Amino acid sequence: MNGELLIQHVRLVDSRGEHGTADVLIGQGRILSLEGGDARRHIDASGLILSPGFCDPHAHLREPGQEVKEDLTSGLTAAARGGYSDVVSMPNTLPPVDRAEGVAALKEKAARIGQARLHPAAALTQGQEGKRLTEARLLAEAGAVLLTDDGRTNEDAGVLALGMQYAASWGLTVSVHAEDAGLRRGGVMNEGGVSFRLGLPGNSVYAESARIARDLEIVRYVLAQLGGRGPQAKALLHVQHLSSARGLELIRQAKAEGLPVTCEVGPHHLTLSEERLESLDPLYKVAPPLRTPADAEALIQGLLDGSIDCIGTDHAPHTQDEKELDLLRAPFGIPNLEVGWPLLYTELVLKRDFPLPVLLERFTDGPRRVLGFEAIWLEAGAEASLVLWNPDQERPVEPQRFASKAKFSPWAGWKLRGWPVLTLVEGRAVFEGLEQPA
Incomplete structure (x- = not known):
């Protein structure tokens, strides 16, 4: 042969x-x-x-409009270096990816670049303004794999519910940044003893859990509207970058109930905690924020038992000048496409005896299942x-x-x-x- x-x-x-x-x-x-x-x-x-190539369900590649931070060439090259064969790009660009033409243009350019494969997510609402829904059918036909207003929370429950119904009718999942804007306020780190001591505005864990609880109720409502049938082989709702033990508890309960819900966790929420902000270094400023060591431990256990479906990097590149601003003004986010696998292999498998096949599942089959892709196994x-x-x-x-x-x-x-x-x-x-x- x-x-x-x-x-x-x-x-x-x-x-x-x-x-x-x-x-x-x-x-x-x-x-x-x-x-x-x-x-x-x-x-x-x-x-x-x-091993099978990794699949990232959540990365910010910044094109179009923010190419000074990242572009498709640099981002997809970074992904390939990190072992990723497949990457989902978030639509919070300038302008947002909310039209079929934008999805098609990204896919065509990525194919020409020839690095990791790109699977664009498209905005759930026009301009990501949370008001008028985008055209789910046209976006799906152009190649969008998720609908999300990531970077902005969906405050209007009615819009989110209708969006889930339309998305489901075209085989798409709605992915959400689960934070209640009112409870989050202007928090730049986890609300608790460290933020109080530093005198910094905090983002309560309940901003995440309150929004997850509401969105799970919306899933129940939408299921009732659909006669109990969600999209085949996919969830109605995917919760991005889970950060807290309380949020995980709600997801776990929903899955036990049989709700069509999935979730992801980022490498930073598994390996870092709020104490890092004692340095006042904006390198550790992410959204949702780094939580307590107990939250990180709970998330590791959720990753182990399958309550958390997959690893999503939430790769969020910014310019050096932006990240060198003070903690109040610096943007949220860190780049991690190139370190996600060695980081978690070292910190979980080597240091904690986390089962290697399970970690690989969360990097490979898990995200592919969330997206409705076929698994890749090592066989002829x-x-x-x-x-x-x-x-x-x-x-x-x-x-x-x-x-x-x-x-x-x-x-x-x-x-x-x-x-x-x-x-x-x-x-x-x-x-x-x-x-x-x-």
């Missing part, structure tokens, strides 16, 4: 578990064999692990969108080496293992770092 690439002596691990060592033959965009064969190129992958005939990574090579996070335009990180200097060395999209190499020094 002839192929284009043979990855030899590689350890296979996917969401189903570890599958030993194999010689993986790749050609025509698929895995042709796990037993070797002839190929134009051979890679000796002894000591390395091959499967799509060759894969990541080869080094479980032993340790190196520090060096933001100046990021492909992203945002050259800063709250994890700068952290020594991590698990760095991707090769990312394939349908058999085509979109990132190669095999020659990086140990």
Whole structure:
């Protein structure tokens, strides 16, 4: 059997578990064999692990209109370096992505760039103003995979309910930034002992949980309107960047009830907590804010037991000048497409014995299931969108080496293992770092 690439002596691990060592033959965009064969190129992958390519359901790539922060080329290149074969871009751009033409233009440009595959999310409401719904059918036909006003909370419950109904009729899920604007007020960090001590405006955990509770009631209402039927194989509601134990408790209860709801968590909410803001460094300013260590621990447990469906990076690049403003004026958000996998492999798998197949599921099958995509497993005939990574090579996070335009990180200097060395999209190499020094 002839192929284009043979990855030899590689350890296979996917969401189903570890599958030993194999010689993986790749050609025509698929895995042709796990037993070797002839190929134009051979890679000796002894000591390395091959897994399905990661899928990010939540990234801000800033194009159109904010290319000084990030553009499709830099963002999708960063994603490929992070092991991602697939990325969902948020629509809170300038102007917002709220028309079919905008979705199609992004997909066409991303295809020309040829890095990680782009799957645009589109706005739920026109201009993301929370008033008039966008055209769900046209957006779906153009390739939108989610509807969301991310970056803005949906304050009008009636608009959100109607939006869920329309989205469901075209097989789309509505994704929400779950914070009550009135309770959040002008908070720049978690409301609690640290914010009180620093004299900074706080964002209460109840801003998140109150909005999740309301949105779950809307799901119940919409289900009643639809006769109990949501979109096939998808949820009616996807909750972005869960940050609190209380929010997780509500999601867990809703799932036990059988509500069609999914959620994600970001690497920062799993590995950082509010104490970092003692430094007054805006690097740690995110929305929703870093919570307490107890919240982070609860989220790790939710990730472990499946209450949390997937990892969404919430990659949010800004200029260096913006992030060097004071804590009150600096924008929310951090870039993390390039560090998400090694960070969580190191902090969870290596340090806490978190099961590797479970973490891989939350990076691969979990987000694909949320989006309605097919899972990718390591077997003959499967799509060759894969990541080869080094479980032993340790190196520090060096933001100046990021492909992203945002050259800063709250994890700068952290020594991590698990760095991707090769990312394939349908058999085509979109990132190669095999020659990086140990």
